[in-house]
Amino acid sequence: MCGIVGYVGDGNVYKILINGLYRLEYRGYDSAGIALGSAGKINIFKTVGKVDNLVNFCKDKDTDCTFGIAHTRWATHGAPSDCNAHPHYSEDGNIALVHNGTIENYKLLKEALEEHGCRFHTQTDTEVLVQLVSWIRHENQCTLVEAVREALKQVIGAYAIAVIAKDDPDTIVAARKQSPLVIGIGDNETFLASDATPFVEYTKDVVYLEDEQIALIRKGKPLKIFNFENEESTINVKKLELSISQLEKGGYPHFMLKEIFEQPNTLLDCIRGRVVQGGKKVVLNGVNDNKDKFLNARRIIIVACGTSWHASLIGKRLLQDMCRIPVEVEYASEFRYSNPVITPDDVVIAISQSGETADTLAAVEIARKAGAFVYGISNVVGSSIPRNTDSGTYIHVGPEIGVASTKAFTGQVMVLTLLALTIAELKGTMTQLEIEEMGQWILRIPKIVEEVLGLAPQIERLSLIYTYARNFLYLGRGYSYPVALEGALKLKEISYIHAEGYPAAEMKHGPIALIDAEMPSVIIAPNDHLYEKIVSNVQQVKSRGGSTIAIVTKGDTEISSIANHVLEVPKVPEMLSPIITTIPLQLLSYYIAINKEKDVDMPRNLAKSVTVE
Numbered sequence: 001m002c003g004i005v006g007y008v009g010d011g012n013v014y015k016i017l018i019n020g021l022y023r024l025e026y027r028g029y030d031s032a033g034i035a036l037g038s039a040g041k042i043n044i045f046k047t048v049g050k051v052d053n054l055v056n057f058c059k060d061k062d063t064d065c066t067f068g069i070a071h072t073r074w075a076t077h078g079a080p081s082d083c084n085a086h087p088h089y090s091e092d093g094n095i096a097l098v099h100n101g102t103i104e105n106y107k108l109l110k111e112a113l114e115e116h117g118c119r120f121h122t123q124t125d126t127e128v129l130v131q132l133v134s135w136i137r138h139e140n141q142c143t144l145v146e147a148v149r150e151a152l153k154q155v156i157g158a159y160a161i162a163v164i165a166k167d168d169p170d171t172i173v174a175a176r177k178q179s180p181l182v183i184g185i186g187d188n189e190t191f192l193a194s195d196a197t198p199f200v201e202y203t204k205d206v207v208y209l210e211d212e213q214i215a216l217i218r219k220g221k222p223l224k225i226f227n228f229e230n231e232e233s234t235i236n237v238k239k240l241e242l243s244i245s246q247l248e249k250g251g252y253p254h255f256m257l258k259e260i261f262e263q264p265n266t267l268l269d270c271i272r273g274r275v276v277q278g279g280k281k282v283v284l285n286g287v288n289d290n291k292d293k294f295l296n297a298r299r300i301i302i303v304a305c306g307t308s309w310h311a312s313l314i315g316k317r318l319l320q321d322m323c324r325i326p327v328e329v330e331y332a333s334e335f336r337y338s339n340p341v342i343t344p345d346d347v348v349i350a351i352s353q354s355g356e357t358a359d360t361l362a363a364v365e366i367a368r369k370a371g372a373f374v375y376g377i378s379n380v381v382g383s384s385i386p387r388n389t390d391s392g393t394y395i396h397v398g399p400e401i402g403v404a405s406t407k408a409f410t411g412q413v414m415v416l417t418l419l420a421l422t423i424a425e426l427k428g429t430m431t432q433l434e435i436e437e438m439g440q441w442i443l444r445i446p447k448i449v450e451e452v453l454g455l456a457p458q459i460e461r462l463s464l465i466y467t468y469a470r471n472f473l474y475l476g477r478g479y480s481y482p483v484a485l486e487g488a489l490k491l492k493e494i495s496y497i498h499a500e501g502y503p504a505a506e507m508k509h510g511p512i513a514l515i516d517a518e519m520p521s522v523i524i525a526p527n528d529h530l531y532e533k534i535v536s537n538v539q540q541v542k543s544r545g546g547s548t549i550a551i552v553t554k555g556d557t558e559i560s561s562i563a564n565h566v567l568e569v570p571k572v573p574e575m576l577s578p579i580i581t582t583i584p585l586q587l588l589s590y591y592i593a594i595n596k597e598k599d600v601d602m603p604r605n606l607a608k609s610v611t612v613e
């Protein structure tokens with residue numbers, strides 16, 4: 001949801017900012033812009049479309065400068081256009097600002113500024129902020145940092161901003177509230193970005209800005225951070241664990257395909273050091289260190305959005321089956337406004353790949369205020385959710401760049417499995433033998449996933465038959481129901497084909513009316529305790545002329561004899577089946593989208609990290 005980059009130093013400012021925008025493009029890609037400053041001058045270039053367009057636009061422009069800020073946008077206020085693209089600037093052209101987030105009271109602020117004679121040229125909330133900073137600075141004859149602080153005190157909303165001024169060269173003022181910003185400290189140069197990817201090759205020393213902090217970044221001077229009361233904060237430098245190779249496609253045509261094929265390794269990384277003694281023991285430090293909280297939990301509430309919400313549904317089943325604890329799963333966006341009843345005996349688990357999803361972060365805040373123990377499951381080290389929860393676990397699957405989540409989903413499900421096993425051992429709800437058996441299966445999962453990836457050529461051929469279907473149903477029961485939801489979401493996101501995930505048995509209560517020869521159903525039917533039940537669901541679809549693609553366990557004969565197409569996966573215990581059955585669905589949506597020549601890594605209207613409500 002919008003990417004911000006800033007740079008002050010002796011390097012090639014334009015090049016560093018543009019490369020940074022390419023790295024952050026996954027966060028939003030409807031328009032991009034750059035403000036290039038040097039003493040007494042700021043050049044602003046911005047265009048609708050991706051960063052490539054901006055680069056073409058800048059070809060014959062003066063990009064010589066000593067400091068600058070840049071932005072890649074995911075529109076909230078005002079359609080994607082050259083004019084609405086960031087940076088926005090004050091009417092006198094002195095100040096330029098980039099923003100990620102939304103200013104909720106922008107209309108009121110705009111009216112007040114108009115009364116003072118300000119004129120506006122865009123439909124954005126951001127232009128209001130830059131005009132406000134400029135007006136305050138003018139009225140009070142104050143420094144840029146003071147004007148930013150006073151302006152932000154009047155703002156209601158979420159933001160990460162970077163501001164520069166013509167009359168304050170080689171300086172960037174940055175601030176955040178509920179949107180991420182990280183500062184990279186190099187040798188005589190300082191970077192600023194929405195995440196650390198733009199500067200990973202330059203420095204590993206990073207400072208994560210906290211909510212309501214303002215950073216003063218100046219060339220040749222130490223970084224300063226203040227709170228809104230103008231008190232100086234201690235600077236806490238952390239070491240970044242990220243390598244440049246993790247941000248490249250590594251020979252794959254798309255990040256999504258790379259990330260699908262990385263899963264044997266990412267799952268290995270996810271379980272490393274957590275399933276030990278040859279599978280005999282499962283150790284999740286976040287749980288073991290907070291035994292009492294989990295042992296005394298009256299119930300567990302899981303909050304998440306999108307794919308992470310699907311992983312949460314699987315988590316609910318795992319926790320209920322293994323630990324016999326009541327579990328509720330909530331969309332974070334609904335939970336936050338539902339006046340939820342939370343007590344200090346509840347454990348709230350927040351799941352988020354990015355660790356920055358605004359709704360999930362808000363749900364965390366509510367749970368903490370209500371006194372619950374809040375546990376985060378995230379992928380991005382140092383992101384807001386891990387920093388705002390009492391404890392948690394990283395899924396350790398490496399950066400996920402493709403907007404459609406794949407390896408993060410299997411990592412989340414794996415961590416939830418480990419979490420349930422760890423609690424089950426503490427509570428004694430599973431025998432040692434049962435735990436060991438699961439532990440040993442978990443160790444085999446990366447190899448099994450590798451085997452499932454061998455289905456890729458078969459799925460690629462199959463995708464050709466269904467590329468032009470206009471609607472799909474995805475059906476599953478038990479552990480396979482959330483897999484059906486996730487399969488449908490993947491198809492929608494990257495191929496723009498309408499797809500619905502449904503509990504297979506619910507189909508007869510309505511959606512069955514949709515079935516005809518034009519409406520394929522993808523049925524997730526591994527050989528589990530609901531297998532016989534789902535056989536009859538396949539028959540119901542077939543007898544109404546619908547075509548069926550079934551994901552079945554190797555050696556299946558019953559469904560294989562009815563379904564139009566079958567994809568066979570190896571047998572694993574039912575509780576581990578979602579990790580296995582989801583892989584063919586990821587590949588199916590990928591190949592269908594490729595056949596339709598869609599941009600699978602940056603699907604239209606989406607953004608990787610949703611930092612607005």
Ligand code: M6R
Nearest residue numbers: 306307308352353354357404405
């Ligand atoms: O970063 P998060 O896991 O909190 O993100 C939640 C959703 O925005 C995300 O899963 C989204 O649904 C993906 N595009 C799914 O592929």
